[in-house]
Amino acid sequence: xxxxxxxxxxxxxxxxxxxxxxCTYSDRGSQSFFWYRQYSGKSPELIMSxxxxxxxEDGRFTAQLNKASQYVSLLIRDxxxxxxxxxxxxxxxxxxxxxxxxxxxxxxxP
Amino acid sequence: DAGVIQSPRHEVxxxxxxxxxxxxxxxxxxxxxxxxxxxxxxxxxLIYFNNNVPIDDSGMPEDRFSxxxxxxxxxxxxxxxxxxxxxxxxxxxxxxxxxxxxxxFGEGSWLTVV
Numbered sequence: 001x002x003x004x005x006x007x008x009x010x011x012x013x014x015x016x017x018x019x020x021x022x023c024t025y026s027d028r029g030s031q032s033f034f035w036y037r038q039y040s041g042k043s044p045e046l047i048m049s050x051x052x053x054x055x056x057e058d059g060r061f062t063a064q065l066n067k068a069s070q071y072v073s074l075l076i077r078d079x080x081x082x083x084x085x086x087x088x089x090x091x092x093x094x095x096x097x098x099x100x101x102x103x104x105x106x107x108x109x110p
Numbered sequence: 111d112a113g114v115i116q117s118p119r120h121e122v123x124x125x126x127x128x129x130x131x132x133x134x135x136x137x138x139x140x141x142x143x144x145x146x147x148x149x150x151x152x153x154x155x156l157i158y159f160n161n162n163v164p165i166d167d168s169g170m171p172e173d174r175f176s177x178x179x180x181x182x183x184x185x186x187x188x189x190x191x192x193x194x195x196x197x198x199x200x201x202x203x204x205x206x207x208x209x210x211x212x213x214x215f216g217e218g219s220w221l222t223v224v
Contacts, residue, residue, distance in 0.1 A: 046214075097155050103152065
């Protein structure tokens with residue numbers, strides 16, 4: 001079983017809607033979590049990191065962490081076609097190397 | 111500032127040939143990671159270094175793969191002999207000192223073994 005689970009999608013949302021991306025993890029020792037965005041043919045780039053339970057907002061993006069339920073989510077408000085990409089959830093179990101999920105492909109329809 | 115620099119960006123090689131991928135991490139970063147990405151397996155950690163010392167190589171698929179980091183500004187990932195199943199995108203990434211810091215990826219080396 002993969003340590004970080006994501007629905008592969010595609011998740012399709014209309015332009016202007018809220019996109020909700022979810023991720024679950026199995027290691028209760030995981031200390032920090034990251035969301036990366038990867039456009040087709042490009043390298044992953046960091047969107048947000050979150051270390052504590054609750055919400056963290058950055059512009060149109062909100063990351064949510066619930067350690068008791070072992071899930072992490074990313075909300076994208078006012079989705080734009082340029083947000084269409086694969087979103088990778090990653091965990092750091094304390095060894096510094098990140099373990100990535102397989103990613104969720106998001107399609108924002110104009 | 112320059113990001114993580116990888117070379118070559120694209121390589122096509124014949125089965126059995128030796129492949130060497132190169133990486134220059136971001137200056138000041140003390141962690142260096144090699145990841146491999148395929149459609150089937152996603153983004154997998156192969157090996158990572160801290161202060162030029164290999165910390166965990168449990169992700170290296172087999173003895174055909176080796177990695178070195180002779181100094182803080184250079185690392186190589188070598189595949190010898192290469193096989194078609196090694197075809198993938200190989201990413202090098204680096205991370206600065208401190209806890210919970212971000213990993214920054216290079217643009218990747220796209221390897222095709224025919």
